[in-house]
Amino acid sequence: MALTPLPVRKFDAIVVGAGGSGMRAALELARSNLKVAVLSKVFPTRSHTVAAQGGIAAPLANSGEDNWHWHMYDTVKGSDYLGDQDAIEYMCRRAVEVVVELEHMGMPFDRLESGKIYQRPFGGHTQAYGSAKMAMRACAVADRTGHAMLHTLYQQNVRSNTQFFVEWMALDLIRDPQDGAVVGVVALEMETGELSILQAKSVLLATGGAGRIYWATTNAFINTGDGLGMAARAGLPLEDMEFWQFHPTGVAGAGVLITEGVRGEGGYLLNKNGERFMERYAPNAKDLASRDVVSRAMTTEIKEGRGCGPDGDFLYLKLDHLGPEVINQRLPGIREIAIKFGNADPVRDPVPVVPTVHYQMGGIPTNYMGQVVAPEGAGKEAIVPGLYAAGECSCVSVHGANRLGTNSLLDLVVFGKASGEQMIKDMRLHPTPHRTLPKGAGEPTRERLARLDSANSGERVVDVLNDLRRTMQAHCGVFRFPEDLIKGVQKVEEIASRAKRIFIQDKSKTFNTARVEALELENLIETAMATIVSAEARKESRGAQARSDFPERDDKNWMKHTLWYKEGNRLDYKPVHLRPLSVETMEPKVRTY
């Protein structure tokens, strides 16, 4: 029986995801006269950018000397020299511009007596190329910077009449088999359960991260790597997926984030002996060393029996010495979270914290214009026509093997804006009508859904998901052990085959969240597989990848980006861009803080 063709809507550009990068791109696109659709599986202000706390990096030099060269140096060093130096220079040079723009849009930054934007220190951000003096670079709205930024971007999109498709979940990319160009997406309208094809000349993936592959995570329920799954299923590689940031201060047991801004304001970590142990691990930066360093130190403290609490499985974050005034003015959200989730009022009590998965440094490979690039023929970075990616789902790569705090919000606005600019430029340079959709466009997606709708027995989504998250937690953590990784790969493969037999009881068309969760699970599995296979293969320690059997960085063999392909669970590699745009290469050095 022939199926009725899926309904098709045509746009010039489609943005998938309405977090910081998607909405910044949408704003750029709205200023053109192109027809744009922004899809989001949640209402835009529910996107996880909303949960960012401490600040957005920009060398405004409002409190002490600063410049983009220093910021660039810190970012390259923070990345453990895996970041692409052209992209890092690009980001740091545009930081002041994009942050000032956010202020002009109405973002309610905290202020200094001078009336300028308030800035605080943050981990790994220094003055004068890694000196012991920290830079005041994190532009902050109390400890709600992400919330303020996301709402401001949404407000500006309201002003620009951006067309949002709210609670539409993109499921797959459509590529032209001729040249691999992306010509649209297949998407599910959650309220009606209907599938449609949204056809476009350019598609931006801005779907965020996938921290839900781990058991303990600061990430929201929605962070399920949807764009990564879409890219992987469309035959595109995922880059550097072994690098996952463990944030030092998730509330123990709850996972909820406590900003590094607490330590920026003067808070510090204590072990069970009341010792400020970071002094031993990072004599200069101490508690403001970069996150991979602090998370490893904390894990070592716990492992060596100096953890706090009856089970010795967390550490304390002390901030009562800052006084109620600073806490209430600069860290009010943290106080709320600590009381609600940590049973501790930080005005009096230290907060129990533990390293918790927070951020995915890897993602869909792009250049610094947001264009997705993949190996083709002899070239490692051929542009995929019509496809762009920005934000946490992308790998530009500005964060390399470890991201500095406050560089993520900056990444969102710089590369959200750059992608929007590039999409406009590409469409103006080659003004073409829409291509004809390939035969059978959207049918693989419809088949996936049909299987879910018809299956009446099999594996429960929640069981497969929980097993996946527990496996990743146990096998691919702060420290990585060869046996665990090898076994982890096997386990994730088993889980992936179970996921092919999942079923849901809910067969309703209307707002079927069981179906959404089943589709998200498929994306999480692609992400987890990419992560553990890439981690097992990388025989060195660098940034967030710390291997027991290869404790040193190995620039000779491993100064290269990993590329993972779904097909055949295959790996490839490509060189790091060591040459910046205008300055000298920042040569790899031993990384100490």
Added chain:
Amino acid sequence: MKLSIYRYDPDKDAKPYMKDYEVALDHADRMLLDAMVKAKAQDDSLSFRRSCREGVCGSDAMNINGKNGLACITKIADLPEHVTLRPLPGLPVIRDLVVDMTQFFKQYHSIKPYLINNDPPPERERLQSPEEREQLNGLYECILCACCSTACPSFWWNPDKFVGPAGLLQANRFLADSRDQATAERLDNLEDPYRLFRCHTIMNCVDVCPKNLNPTRAIGHIKDLMVKRSV
């Protein structure tokens, strides 16, 4: 713990009904949302929105034992053994606890929720003193969860005409911003028997706001500005 949850699927239900769930809690379950996730593990057709699970995204607003709140920051320890969950009152139900928020956002959009400043932007940030910035505290933190507006009898009565506490709180957020130049335009936009003046200071909004904001006070400020400009 026993949860009685409002259920309605227009695909198959002639009318809504309440369904009971017995949820076995463990020590990791602190918040109502944790218990709801367990209920959904028993019955995957139970539908509700959720995302950040820390009270900043505003997805899981619902009516909890008669009072609006966010499931993710409502402590189980503060609840009785038997909890009744219903969708936010006054909005059309799409399914179960998922409501259609179109009207709520329409009102939010109607107040022009963005900074208006027609001067050419300076090279660097516009200056604002810490005191001027402080005027925005208690306003900008709104998460648009709709707990307040859907607890407001005036909004229930006239959701198409009365802006409602959430929208008015945001109107005041821009009126209070030293960088905004559209005071007159904003006040004109609200000078209407319904849009602003349907607020009868019942203060349900203040009572339910999960972020401890005070829309009634914000509405009072707007009314003061109206009076000031008329004398």
